[in-house]
Amino acid sequence: MPFIEFNGQQIEVDEDGFIQDPSIWTKELAEFLAKTEEVEEMTEKHWKLVNYLHDYYEKFGIAPMIRKVTKETGISNKEIYELFPSGPAKGACKVAGLPKPTGCV
Amino acid sequence: MSSLPKADSLVSKKFKMPKKNWFNAPFEFKKGTYNYGSNPKHHVALDLPNPRNWSPEDQDWQLPENWKEILLEGLRERLDKYRSLKIFMDVCVRCGACADKCHFFIGSGDPKNMPFLRAELLRSIYRREYTKAGKIMGKLAGARDLTEEVVKEWFYYFFQCTECRRCSVFCPFGIDTAEITIIARELLGLLGVNTDWTLASVSNCFRVGNHVGIPPHAIVDTIDMLCDDIEDITGVRVNPTFNRKGAEVLFIAPSGDFFADPGIYTFMGYLMLFHEIGLDYTLSTYASEGGNFGLFVSHEMMKRLNAKMYAEAKRLGVKWILGGECGHMWRVVNQYMDTMNGPADFLEVPVSPITGTRFENTKSTKMVHITEFTSDLIKHNKLKLDPRRNDQYKVTFHDSCNPARAMGIFEEPRYIIKNVCRNFYEMPENTIREKTFCCGSGSGLNNDEFLEMRMRGGFPRANAVKYVQEKHGVNMLSCICALDRAALPPLMDYWVPGVEVCGVHELLGNALVMKDEGDRVRETNLRGEPLEEVGGEQDV
Numbered sequence: 001m002p003f004i005e006f007n008g009q010q011i012e013v014d015e016d017g018f019i020q021d022p023s024i025w026t027k028e029l030a031e032f033l034a035k036t037e038e039v040e041e042m043t044e045k046h047w048k049l050v051n052y053l054h055d056y057y058e059k060f061g062i063a064p065m066i067r068k069v070t071k072e073t074g075i076s077n078k079e080i081y082e083l084f085p086s087g088p089a090k091g092a093c094k095v096a097g098l099p100k101p102t103g104c105v
Numbered sequence: 106m107s108s109l110p111k112a113d114s115l116v117s118k119k120f121k122m123p124k125k126n127w128f129n130a131p132f133e134f135k136k137g138t139y140n141y142g143s144n145p146k147h148h149v150a151l152d153l154p155n156p157r158n159w160s161p162e163d164q165d166w167q168l169p170e171n172w173k174e175i176l177l178e179g180l181r182e183r184l185d186k187y188r189s190l191k192i193f194m195d196v197c198v199r200c201g202a203c204a205d206k207c208h209f210f211i212g213s214g215d216p217k218n219m220p221f222l223r224a225e226l227l228r229s230i231y232r233r234e235y236t237k238a239g240k241i242m243g244k245l246a247g248a249r250d251l252t253e254e255v256v257k258e259w260f261y262y263f264f265q266c267t268e269c270r271r272c273s274v275f276c277p278f279g280i281d282t283a284e285i286t287i288i289a290r291e292l293l294g295l296l297g298v299n300t301d302w303t304l305a306s307v308s309n310c311f312r313v314g315n316h317v318g319i320p321p322h323a324i325v326d327t328i329d330m331l332c333d334d335i336e337d338i339t340g341v342r343v344n345p346t347f348n349r350k351g352a353e354v355l356f357i358a359p360s361g362d363f364f365a366d367p368g369i370y371t372f373m374g375y376l377m378l379f380h381e382i383g384l385d386y387t388l389s390t391y392a393s394e395g396g397n398f399g400l401f402v403s404h405e406m407m408k409r410l411n412a413k414m415y416a417e418a419k420r421l422g423v424k425w426i427l428g429g430e431c432g433h434m435w436r437v438v439n440q441y442m443d444t445m446n447g448p449a450d451f452l453e454v455p456v457s458p459i460t461g462t463r464f465e466n467t468k469s470t471k472m473v474h475i476t477e478f479t480s481d482l483i484k485h486n487k488l489k490l491d492p493r494r495n496d497q498y499k500v501t502f503h504d505s506c507n508p509a510r511a512m513g514i515f516e517e518p519r520y521i522i523k524n525v526c527r528n529f530y531e532m533p534e535n536t537i538r539e540k541t542f543c544c545g546s547g548s549g550l551n552n553d554e555f556l557e558m559r560m561r562g563g564f565p566r567a568n569a570v571k572y573v574q575e576k577h578g579v580n581m582l583s584c585i586c587a588l589d590r591a592a593l594p595p596l597m598d599y600w601v602p603g604v605e606v607c608g609v610h611e612l613l614g615n616a617l618v619m620k621d622e623g624d625r626v627r628e629t630n631l632r633g634e635p636l637e638e639v640g641g642e643q644d645v
Contacts, residue, residue, distance in 0.1 A: 103316025
């Protein structure tokens with residue numbers, strides 16, 4: 001597994017840059033991961049989305065389905081792609097510290 | 106993740122064949138054309154051999170010291186166990202009937218993606234080790250030595266086969282190339298050589314009950330929201346039950362259908378249908394997966410994942426099982442389940458409680474495909490349908506490989522579609538039914554790192570969709586597989602922009618006139634898109 005260096009620490013990520021241990025996630029790490037996703041600055045809307053994803057994951061142990069995200073944050077699918085160019089699963093979830101999705105998705 | 110070339114430069118019309126023997130034709134682990142190596146944590150979770158961090162691009166794959174012995178012993182065992190394998194190894198005359206039938210060969214032009222040559226990768230080792238001619242004459246008899254390079258080549262090409270079995274339709278001997286791929290992957294697995302995407306899904310399924318990894322409380326939360334959406338659209342509150350003992354029917358869908366777009370609309374269609382006919386059914390948070398990525402690892406793994414269907418049916422005391430719009434689930438159910446985890450003598454031969462139809466064809470498995478169930482309802486006039494609610498769609502149907510070729514489901518989905526839509530157009534004859542072209546992402550290859558190859562492999566399917574788009578203005582590609590619903594949208598965006606993807610029961614849900622709706626007029630379809638043009642006279 002590759003590692004990324006963050007604040008002098010070695011953090012384990014997978015081939016696509018998803019962190020392997022969601023429990024080490026912090027806001028600072030999210031900002032760092034955002035830069036790898038072509039997001040220069042985390043705006044309020046970015047945080048709204050990322051916090052929602054992270055909280056849902058803490059509660060349910062899985063990412064919320066996209067329809068739920070758009071319904072509960074009021075951020076449309078199109079806007080999600082504007083915020084995170086690689087999309088909700090690969091971009092936003094990665095920044096929120098969630099694991100890569102699996103199965104027929 | 107890899108950067109994908111533009112659609113107009115991906116596939117070439119000219120194929121270059123190597124001048125020398127294929128033995129020496131090189132291949133390269135190029136980003137976009139191979140799957141990541143499996144993460145050791147999944148090996149530990151599933152008790153699989155040789156957990157380690159590795160990448161196919163590594164020079165040293167850290168194989169076990171006695172890897173050759175393991176592999177050859179594994180092959181010998183399987184030749185003894187599966188007579189079909191022995192026949193498939195011996196009988197091919199390399200006539201070439203299969204050569205241009207493979208979507209990966211058409212899309213990549215790589216000769217080793219011709220099905221008979223893919224099989225030769227394994228056959229050449231079989232000949233060397235287990236036939237007299239191969240032992241004595243070696244290369245002259247098409248035999249070659251087993252080296253680490255061969256292992257790498259197997260990994261590359263047996264994970265460029267989706268086990269779709271289109272080539273088998275054209276083989277005069279009926280060689281099932283999918284079975285050869287299944288065995289080759291199983292042998293690689295003995296060395297700890299697996300793909301990460303497949304093992305991650307299998308590990309989730311084994312641990313949590315489904316490939317996506319949705320725990321019970323999240324399943325309920327998710328399906329609750331879909332019920333809210335149904336209520337918003339129809340005014341009707343549907344109330345599915347979970348893990349309910351004594352229900353008549355256990356319904357098992359692929360987990361993609363209650364997690365991912367656009368599968369969720371299909372799931373809403375199921376729920377609306379069951380409510381409307383008053384079916385006494387339950388969902389399960391344990392048997393919460395129709396699909397079976399174990400099929401892409403080994404027979405043993407398939408058996409382990411499949412076992413929970415009958416186990417849960419027995420625990421809940423249901424009479425029979427109804428299965429959703431899933432692809433490879435039906436290969437496992439139809440061809441293996443009865444003898445693998447059965448007999449299910451605690452279940453009854455399924456009878457539709459609405460029409461009284463006895464599904465004799467499911468006598469051995471006790472499991473009915475939802476399109477069989479629904480088309481029977483329509484045939485007996487039990488549903489009130491308003492096909493005009495799908496008028497914004499010009500629909501075509503993609504026969505999903507496994508329901509088509511592994512169980513012969515051709516008519517039922519078409520019968521439903523023709524009753525719920527007014528605009529239906531078939532793709533060309535040699536790309537549908539038993540000759541259907543694969544989505545290019547089946548058998549656990551639907552991951553991002555493999556995207557370039559998926560777009561290449563999906564090209565023939567997309568090309569047929571493009572034909573009906575240009576000829577009839579088709580804008581909706583329907584299918585009966587969750588993996589299709591995940592894989593086809595990016596394929597359409599890449600090759601045929603403007604075509605969306607749906608399940609058959611989404612179209613049914615749109616057209617279904619529910620008694621509890623009363624005089625209320627629907628304003629949107631299940632996707633929330635306005636139904637203006639239908640006007641106020643939906644209730645026919």
